[in-house]
Amino acid sequence: MEFCDECGSMMKVEDGVWTCGSCGHTKARDSDNEASMVTTQGQENSEIVDVSEAEDNGLPSTKVKCPNCENDRAYYYMQQIRSADESETRFFICTECEHKWREDDH
Template identity: 75%
Template structure:
């Protein structure tokens, strides 16, 4: 990823140049430098969370309505699953049926 030297915006590749979508500034591409860049292409987004034994793991409990069994208590934990500048996602695990759901701040 390249950022524009003129305005600081993120640049896009167009052929053998980087082009700023905001101000139109162009600069040549450097293949050696680009090989060192980390991309998200081919990365799979998967999440494996073991919810068995939530009580033994010391997860805190709160009042939350389970959409599956209508229980009003759940364990919860917070996890960053989106960009770092966005809020964490709160996950709930029902204390009765172990149904898992999440709550995002919108």
């Protein structure tokens, strides 16, 4: 991500140069600097949570009905999978059949 030196707005790449969408200021691209930038593609790799042997890993459990086997207990963990201004998603792992599902916002 690059910001405009003139007005501070976020810039985008147009015709091989950084261009400000607000004031039109342009600046040459710096491939060494861009290599260290975090891209949206780089953010897609989220942390993988190992839920095998959930009880031994200290995951809390709660009373909730498993959609697979109708058991009434599951381990759960919270993970931020959307933008920071949205709530975390709660994931469940059935204590009996180890079926995994998530709680959707309604």
